[in-house]
Amino acid sequence: MEQTEAKEIYQMGVEALNDCDYRMAGAYFKNAAKMNYKPAIAALEKLILEGKYKNVQSKQTLSSNTESKELFEKGVDYYNGRNNTKIDYVKAFECFLSSSIDGYAFAMNWLGYCYEYGKGTKKNLDSAFGWYEKAANANVANAIYHLGRLYYDGKGVQQDYNKAFGLFKKACDLRESLAYEYLADCYFYGQGTKINYEKALQFYLKVKPRGVIEYQIGCIYERGLSTGSDYPKAAEHFQKGVNFGHAFSMNNLGALYYNGEGVQKDYNKAFELFKKASDLGDTTAHGWLADCYYYGNGAKKDYQKALQLYLKAKPNGYNEGQIGWIYEHGLGTPIDINKAFEHYQKGVDFGNATAMNNLGALYYKGEGCQQDYNKAFELFKKASDLGNTIAHGWLADCYYYGYGTKKDYQKALQLYLKAKSSSHNENQIGYIYEYGLGTPIDINKAIEHYQKGVDFGAAPSMNNLGALYYKGKGVQKDYNKAFELFKKASDLDNKTAYAWLAECYYYGNGTQKDYQKALQLYLKGNLYGYTQSQIGRIYESGQGVNKNLTEALNWYKKANESGEDCKADIERINNLLNKKPESKSIDKDKVETKTNSNKPIKAYEGDKPYIFVSYSHTDSKVVKEVLQMLINQGYRIWFDEGIRAGSSWTENLMNHIKNASHFIFFLSRHSINSKYCLKELRFADRRNKIIIPICIENVNVSDEIDFILGEVQMLFKNNLEKEEFMEKFNSSNHIEICSR
Template identity: 30%
Template sequence: MWRVSVAVLLFCGCIFAQKRDAIIHIATEVEYTYSYKKRNVIWGSSQQTATFSEIVSGAGFLIGDYIVTARHVVTGRVPEQILKIGDIDFSVEGNIIHSSACRIRVSSNGFVPRAIYICLDKDIAILKLAEEDRELLQLQQLSLSTSPLSIEQKVKAWGFPATVNPQVKTDLLVTSIKNEWFVLDCPLGSGFSGGPVVDEDGAVLGVVSRSEKKQSRIVKLSQRDLSRVILDPYWDTMFISNDADLSTILHHENNVFWYRKMAAKDNSQAMYYLGLCFYYGEGVSQNYQKAQQWFEKATDYKNSSAMYELGYCYYYGINTAMDREKAVLLFTNAALLGNAHAMNTLASCYYYGEGVDCNYKKAVKWYEKASLLGLQDAQHNLLHCQKNGLEDKLIFVQPKLQLAATENVFSMLEIGQIYLHGIQNHHKNFREAKKWIWKAAHKGIAAAQTELALMFKDGLGVGVDHKEALLWLTKAAEQDFAKAHYYLGHMYRGGMGVEKDFKMARKYFEKATENNDADAMVLLGIMYDRGEGMEQDVNKALKFYGKAAELNSTTAMNCIGSCFLKGVGGVPNYEKAIKWYTKSHELGNSSASFYLGNCHANGHGVTQNLNKAIELWETSATMGNITAIKKLASVYKSNELGVQNHHRALFWYKKALEAGDKEVRSKIIELIE
């Protein structure tokens, strides 16, 4: 019978809401778990549990793209007292709500929210609707009041008191003001819960929370409440469903406090959530270094979600050097622990050969495992494998495009990077790259803002515009994004889009080093090494090179070798130079291979060996090092080392010409003639 009543209630709401389009009716079916003891004089008391349902009715109003209401309208009221009925004691066990029984209807059209965002420290909830529902919803947009609240101020409140017909109470007086709430001089019925209290201009001051005998408590509503309550769209764990999951809530200040306390007790899930808070700047300042540290701590406790996030950091080089092999190892460990997202990503790594040898059989295996766990992306990937065969590699971009089209900002960035860098066997398309990266950048994603800046800096898909690049880098740097600090320093050092300024360059490089950016450490070392804008200091240069080398920067290792080759304090140390050049060379640094070849050619720190020198120069030249290419051409042309070979000289001069060195044309003509 009550279900019929609710249906009538909602239907009538559709009619009356058209008359008062400032607010909207919300009805929620909430199921509680409770325990009770039944007393018996012979057998004593017996403990049992049961459930009951109730309908919570209230109001809501539209601000921007979201409906605002009171939290208890969504979650229901849990009696604080023990109810005594005859010989039975009832006790509701906390706020235990079964999401499958929680349904929310917006009365104008009976919409179901896409997501429910809960504010932990205030009686506020925000409902997110699907885009198509927002377009159909004809509600008057309300805005927040910018005027100060005062005692004796006249306000009015909207609600649905014991009726589906929206009503307004006017000439209400503010009698008391606290930090987070204020009090009115009149009780408001339960149907007013979640409705707006507005000033004389119709701007929202707060949300109706609780009605008492002679007064009502109103929760203040601020722009900060609206912005901090919204969950990060990347995770999107709350989706369009009749079973809106109320257990997923925002990572804000209150959560951070409790996460820290739980993490101190070795709770790996709390460590993981702390990592997310720092990663997205939810409740704390965004800090990728701290995010990575918490992910690493949780990973030590075998937390699969943290392993997956840490793998993501290494995969894209977020606050660390890009290391696809290490990312694959982390994805594998997380997948073996049952993480479906890690399984899907690991499958894609095998499919595209990213960080691991291409292996279609293993790709399908992991897609199947993730599909069995209900992951839709994996099911989609597996379906296309079955339909189109394994050779259709571009199909895996489609799920990401679909996510990006639903305003998922991180999918926008990922799609943009796929087109920009041509990864995942996808052809480069700078126009498409700019389209998606631009969208993510305008949504405030620092990594996207940095990518967009580099496109303007290098003229990829857009005209070269250093001032525009500087603008976007500055936006990203304001979010403490290390790579943005690094590139800003790079632009000030080179005078790109701004006057050359070594002092500003040093400032931004130092900021980047605070977040463990190895590239910034290297450039700071170079500035000290050369005395750019400061007194030359090789020891300080070595200090920064050393820090970067600890982060596996081959460039830093090469620079350390050069410092010892030139001599610290004027005295060369060939043994140490050889040591560092060799480390860098073995890790694939072409400059180190070239300089190591010079050492063998000149007998610096090693026995002179021309054949070894040529071998090392050819290794460097094969990697595209223009200095090594020209050196080889010169050596083979002039017979200066007794290995004259005009055919080899011509080969390497042509390589130099292909690399853009037009000055070698005369050398080529000379050899041909």
């Protein structure tokens, strides 16, 4: 009977609705709804949500309408199982709906929640939004928060961070604790407002502690987003997050232990935390755990596990670079340059400088791709601009060799100096300073950087530093040190060092003469004109091997083809093989100077290495006898009779000393007291010339001359037979380069 009456009242409401009399329609629907007539309830709810019927109670009515409040409380009992009531979401929904229709704002908020999550009714986000909005308009703080959340997530309404932020702020002002977290997020991420980490921290600290909140607080302290970095506080909050079982907190606390930030460095604890976070599926932790296996930090090195984890990890530039490196070098997996190339490229796409450098190196070497110096240069440049110190070195190589760009020694030097110190880079710097490539020659700096290269165990640096000691260039000549360095470099299979070590054995510099070892080392080293001619001389003289003129001839020919002028040697050997007399033997006949075979004594002018001669004119007769012997042997000699009339005497002498490779100083009582001879000797010493002192009479030299000549072996012409004198002269350092 009641339902019939309710139906009639409902029909009257429908007629009023058709006449657009919403106030009257709402009144009829409300009366029918009180009789639990479902169509009337739905119609009234629709009118209310459309804003055509206002039913929200005033604060006075809200507190005094006992029936609405009782319905609401009863609904809460059903919803939460409160007061020994069995949970029943349907009945809870009905109570909230009836109370809401009666205008009870708190019930409207709960009703919105039921619609949002489908509790006791079908999920309906439009209705949820409508009821939240009604309750929010009545200043219900929790409803304001829920309404903000729908705007924040774009749930049932278009996403709008500005509206969400305004609602969260209002809810927080009303001390709605659930809104603190969302308002903190808005400040943290700059959603609906400007980023403000200080305010974000204030609100996160107000939120009821749980894993994600402690993690956010920890991140602010770790990164120094509010004030300066505070690693101990970060560690404290990450630990709280870990206690809640929060994976991100585990990962970040692990990172602090890994780096020793805010806590004592402990790879074992870091590994344990990364492992837990990784087991919980944290993809960032996969990467950290991979690092532990890769570097053996907190766990045994295991490249295979590292690769598996890097591949599972959240893709980023660093991880892709690591994967590429593992595939390139075959660490725990077969070498796969194609996969290395692929992952380096992914790293480059992320903007990772290391991946750019490594991909550049593949293009530079033509591995996994066609060699392309231009692409390599471009990648090295990008990585270098991002501050990658290894890329500085590769880019320097491009400028040094002119790969992918124009040669520029100045830029190369600047980049080598900025680059991560390495054996190659230090050697390159030393070489640039030694030879003045794009910068003034600076032997001291060359020595300094070669020494750094030696400290890295670099064979080229050992060889180059050894050469400086051997020549006494920038350092006091020291054959023992030179030998030691050449030996180390040679043991590391440096081809250039083999030749230098061979020189030491050949001439007995820094070690005993050993022609057999010299030959072996010349043959092992880089074969070029000079070393090939040396091999020829060994076979010709039979020093340390069986004399073999045919073999000597072959090597002289090879040397000649390599650019070493060995025509005279070839002619001499051919004459010997054909049993013809010849005037250029290195045997006893070679040093005999007959008047009819003497070549005119004439000062050499040309571009080839020659010997500068310093002597006192008072000794001209004896000096010219020696010069005649040297010229007959095929040596290129320059002495002051080569100065042309009208030219500057001093300038000529200086230029010829500068351009000479060797410097003979004839010692006599006249020369050691000649200011001109002493000037020439000093000048030659400053220019690091190879000085050959020839004593033509017994003299007591000054301390200065003694210091300049140092440990150089002196040739006593006055005490030696011609043959012995020439043999000793022929063994002077690199003197063969001055011979035709």
